[in-house]
Amino acid sequence: MSSSSSDEVDEYLEEMVDEVVDNFIDSVVDGQANNPKKRAYIERNQERGHNQLLTDYFNENPTYPSEMFRRRFRMNKSLFLRIVDRLSTEVPYFQQRKNAHGRFGLSALQKCTAAIRMLAYGQSGDTYDKYLRLGE
Structure with missing residues (x-):
């Protein structure tokens, strides 16, 4: 296997990992922004x-x-x-x-x-x- 082929595979894997990580971060951020937690009000008098x-x-x-x-x-x-x-x-x-x-x-x-x-x-x-x- 030549070194240029290995470099291409490394670049491809790095791009895939970056894309997966970016998608995961976006889903976490979007999920938090769209689903704010509501506080339960308790009347304590x-x-x-x-x-x-x-x-x-x-x-x-x-x-x-x-x-x-x-x-x-x-x-x-x-x-x-x-x-x-x-x-x-x-x-x-x-x-x-x-x-x-x-x-x-x-x-x-x-x-x-x-x-x-x-x-x-x-x-x-x-x-x-x-x-x-x-x-x-």
């Missing part, structure tokens, strides 16, 4: 979670007494409220914002409750999802 938290611990006549608050949060209520106030004024994540639909998101109280209880007990955020009406 975050306002209800905030109101439940207020009713249970922070109203004038809370469901749970201050001793129960101290046991569950491992601090007294006034310290907890100072932490919530400071975080909500200085850290943007803990500030309540409106979403694209104009609805308010999680309150600073809900976010701080989840964060502090995660730190106190070493549990994941999913533990408090049902009670506080959090998302992922």
Whole structure:
């Protein structure tokens, strides 16, 4: 077999491989562009979670007494409220914002409750999802 014949075969194979790779890349890119993933909306009723938290611990006549608050949060209520106030004024994540639909998101109280209880007990955020009406 001559060297020119071998060069022709190499060129032909290289062109074939390039064409196959280009077609594969095009199909992947086209498939992603034409099939955008839709997000599932889950109504979590975050306002209800905030109101439940207020009713249970922070109203004038809370469901749970201050001793129960101290046991569950491992601090007294006034310290907890100072932490919530400071975080909500200085850290943007803990500030309540409106979403694209104009609805308010999680309150600073809900976010701080989840964060502090995660730190106190070493549990994941999913533990408090049902009670506080959090998302992922």
